[in-house]
Amino acid sequence: MNYDFGIANxxxxxxxxxxxxxxxxxxxxxAADAVLFANGPSRIACDAAALAFLCAVAAHAKRQTAR
Numbered sequence: 001m002n003y004d005f006g007i008a009n010x011x012x013x014x015x016x017x018x019x020x021x022x023x024x025x026x027x028x029x030x031a032a033d034a035v036l037f038a039n040g041p042s043r044i045a046c047d048a049a050a051l052a053f054l055c056a057v058a059a060h061a062k063r064q065t066a067r
Contacts, residue, residue: 014043015041015043016036018036019032021046025051027050032050
């Protein structure tokens with residue numbers, strides 16, 4: 001019998017490579033490395049952190065142009 005319980009190595013369970021993560025979110029390698037380091041191996045946490053980082057950068061840029 002072949003039972004598949006979804007426990008096999010899935011790419012969702014593996015940490016991101018820095019370059020892959022940087023390309024996915026449009027980040028520099030340095031920014032991507034910092035986000036990955038700060039948020040551990042969880043892809044979900046890293047994706048959320050990248051979105052928060054990009055929102056913060058956009059908000060900062062908006063404040064700078066409003067001056």
